[in-house]
Amino acid sequence: MNDRPGNQLFDAYFTARDMREVFCDQGRVQAMLDFEAALARAEARVGLIPQTAVASIEGACQAGHYDFAALGEAIATAGNSAIPLVKALGKRIAANDADAERYVHLGATSQDVMDTGLVLQLRQALALIESDLAQLGDTLATQAQRYVATPLAGRTWLQHATPVTLGMKIAGWLGAVTRSRQRLQELKPRLLVLQFGGASGTLAALGAQAMPIAEALAGELQLTLPDQPWHTQRDRLVEFGSVLGLIAGSLGKLGRDISLLMQTEAGEVFEPSAPGKGGSSTMPHKRNPVGAAVLIGAATRVPGLLSTLFSAMPQEHERSLGLWHAEWETLPEICCLVSGSLKQALLVAQGLEVDAARMAHNLDLTQGLVLAEAVSIVLAQRVGRDTAHHLLELCCKRAVAEQRHLRAVLGDEPQVTAELSAAELDHLLDPAHYLGQAHTWVERAVAEHSALTA
Numbered sequence: 043m044n045d046r047p048g049n050q051l052f053d054a055y056f057t058a059r060d061m062r063e064v065f066c067d068q069g070r071v072q073a074m075l076d077f078e079a080a081l082a083r084a085e086a087r088v089g090l091i092p093q094t095a096v097a098s099i100e101g102a103c104q105a106g107h108y109d110f111a112a113l114g115e116a117i118a119t120a121g122n123s124a125i126p127l128v129k130a131l132g133k134r135i136a137a138n139d140a141d142a143e144r145y146v147h148l149g150a151t152s153q154d155v156m157d158t159g160l161v162l163q164l165r166q167a168l169a170l171i172e173s174d175l176a177q178l179g180d181t182l183a184t185q186a187q188r189y190v191a192t193p194l195a196g197r198t199w200l201q202h203a204t205p206v207t208l209g210m211k212i213a214g215w216l217g218a219v220t221r222s223r224q225r226l227q228e229l230k231p232r233l234l235v236l237q238f239g240g241a242s243g244t245l246a247a248l249g250a251q252a253m254p255i256a257e258a259l260a261g262e263l264q265l266t267l268p269d270q271p272w273h274t275q276r277d278r279l280v281e282f283g284s285v286l287g288l289i290a291g292s293l294g295k296l297g298r299d300i301s302l303l304m305q306t307e308a309g310e311v312f313e314p315s316a317p318g319k320g321g322s323s324t325m326p327h328k329r330n331p332v333g334a335a336v337l338i339g340a341a342t343r344v345p346g347l348l349s350t351l352f353s354a355m356p357q358e359h360e361r362s363l364g365l366w367h368a369e370w371e372t373l374p375e376i377c378c379l380v381s382g383s384l385k386q387a388l389l390v391a392q393g394l395e396v397d398a399a400r401m402a403h404n405l406d407l408t409q410g411l412v413l414a415e416a417v418s419i420v421l422a423q424r425v426g427r428d429t430a431h432h433l434l435e436l437c438c439k440r441a442v443a444e445q446r447h448l449r450a451v452l453g454d455e456p457q458v459t460a461e462l463s464a465a466e467l468d469h470l471l472d473p474a475h476y477l478g479q480a481h482t483w484v485e486r487a488v489a490e491h492s493a494l495t496a
Contacts, residue, residue, distance in 0.1 A: 352367070
């Protein structure tokens, strides 16, 4: 393997292997060489270079031919990865075909090679992310429907609120995934474009053949030819990074919810168990939310990386000093973190372990207080809002002080029983009867997901 040694201990945890392969040294070099091979084919198509030179150039455009360690050392002097790679490419071609070597990289600049190579990598990354998001959406849709009517305590400010359903909570996660998929579809035409401008963006070196070559090159790489080169206009990359940041944040929300539901005091929903998963080096009983940790970790790290992309946007004139360089490892790292988060989210979503009995138990921890609103709303229609609210407030305080269930306190209150029968009180104090539109929200989230997938 040509990759230089690196910090790989955490890769399997935080990064998906297929995404790391896209952005490893092999992937980076091959993407740049794909640009050079396509440039030769495009220039031969319009007659700028002889067709006979193409085979020699293409034959040398295989990443396995090059010493990545040597390239890395050369970059420290050259200032970018394209300069030493093009030199090495030229030497390899010249060794077999001196004439063909004259036509390598003709009319292009280093940033054309690197930026277009990056776009080719991002196209692969985008396909991986879209595939995982679609799979995650399918899984969440299934789980939302499965638990559409499973009540659990809603929590606001980390305190019990009125009941919701687990399906409704999952539908919230699903909706965020669907919106991210929509955003990725919308940005593709802006992101998957050729970078080809030559020294200062004018393609002056190619004269009258510049536009035909640019069109042919875009066709060869199956990229769109943009309105102009974008050497120092970086909004396309930052837009993509921003959507990845939204994905990381949405998955972090999923991870945060799971980790809180897994807390010992809640014990309602769990990541799937597996031998050795989530254990402690000292406490045999532990079952830690190790998947959620990746989701939360990525959601914490990506915004800082994204801020680098935004900070690097005001680039100088036609080629940036330092700001462009700040991007090189930043966007790939964002892709890798999001890929790892997606893989962990899939594992968590597919294997959710749900304790509905514990949910019901926890709903009753406040002895009916979470349903005080349900009683108050019905009672307000009979005695007035202020009177009903004040009466329920007093009953709730009495229930807490006397450590009694709210149903029992309400049953002892003449002002309540005069308006509400025992059957009505039983109905109002049943969480299953106070779930509002939870079922509708699940249906709508699943329908939107299905419409996007169809």
